[in-house]
Amino acid sequence: MRIGVIGTGRIGTLHARTLSRHREVGSLILTDADPARAQQLAHRLGETAAPGVDEIFAWGVDAVVITAATSAHAELIGRAARFGLPVFCEKPLALDLPGTLHALAEVEAAGTILQMGFQRRFDAGYAGARQAVRAGRLGRLHTVRALTCDQAPPPADWLPLSGGLFRDTLIHDFDILRWVTGREVVHVYAAGSAAGPPMFRDAGDVDTGAALLTLDDGTLATATATRLNGAGYDVRMELAGERDTVVVGLDDRTPIASTEPTGPPAADKPWPGFLERFAPAYEAELAAFVEVVRGERANPCDGREALQALRIAEACEISRREHRPVALAEIPGGFAAGAR
DSSP, rough: OEEEEESHHHHHHHHHHHHHTTTTTOOOEEEOSSSSHHHHHHHHHHHHSSSSSSHHHOOOOEEEOOOOOHHHHHHHHHHHTTTTTEEESSSOOOOSSSHHHHHHHHHHHHHHOEEEEEGGGGOOOHHHHHHHHHTTTOOOEEEEEEEEOOOSSSGGGGGGHHHHHHHHHHHHHHHHHHHHHOOOOOEEEEEEESSHHHHHTTTTTTSSEEEEEEETTTTTTEEEEESTTOOOOEEEEEEESSSEEEEEEEEEEEEOOOOOOOOOOSSSSSSOOOOTHHHHHHHHHHHHHHHHHTTOOOSSSSSHHHHHHHHHHHHHHHHHHTOHHHGGGGSOOOOOOOOO
């Protein structure tokens, strides 16, 4: 199998290394907006670098992995679909709903495969939480608390291109909330704060955000995020029901400290970032993609799932800006989910 990797930044480099080691992947063709960066990575991995995206398609590949800038995702998905190629794409499909819907329409018209990069679906902790909920271990689920906290902010020049905290960061929490609970979000109320470094205000973004989400069975969920968590990278989900409570992401590397005299000690080596925290999950999602391309399993996370997560993020952005509750029915593009 020959796979084209478009984009060799942080996540593209990780994916290229993973695929280069995979026993079913014979070779890679790498390209990047910075050709020298792609060439250097190809040299380290013993793979081939292409001068541009055109060559990825002209030279012939069996599938494409898209880790380029978000603004390029929709156009690249469309090109791959027209070539009849399976695609793995990092979230999001696009920065807005029209671009997302157009990309999905191209995939549907071509009848090709699109797997989205929501790696938390492949994390052992989240999988365990999903099993606990689905098996009835918690009883009636009444509360979910999710959080994503980055230790340090991203570069200032990247913020205007990111789509904002709700679309870029909390979209992972929105997706995994649906996947773990099997429920849909029907209402949101969101707020944000840009009281930190001025670069967030300059970008029209916030450094900290919170959303209250009502699920279709009445369960209440909160999702919070910040770019400024000095203690370390922290991603958790707590699920509370009438019978039991479980938590994802609580281990000896969780960057929290108890003030209780007999509380657990603070982590001496907290997670530095998402690449380290979710390394096994990233590897598992690409292994799944190879199996999907080979026809050995169903697509575990198609583009419609990304659309649903983006609709929740869009509703939160409207709520934050307009200071009001927003029903998901206000956001175009809904569908009757059945793949979760």
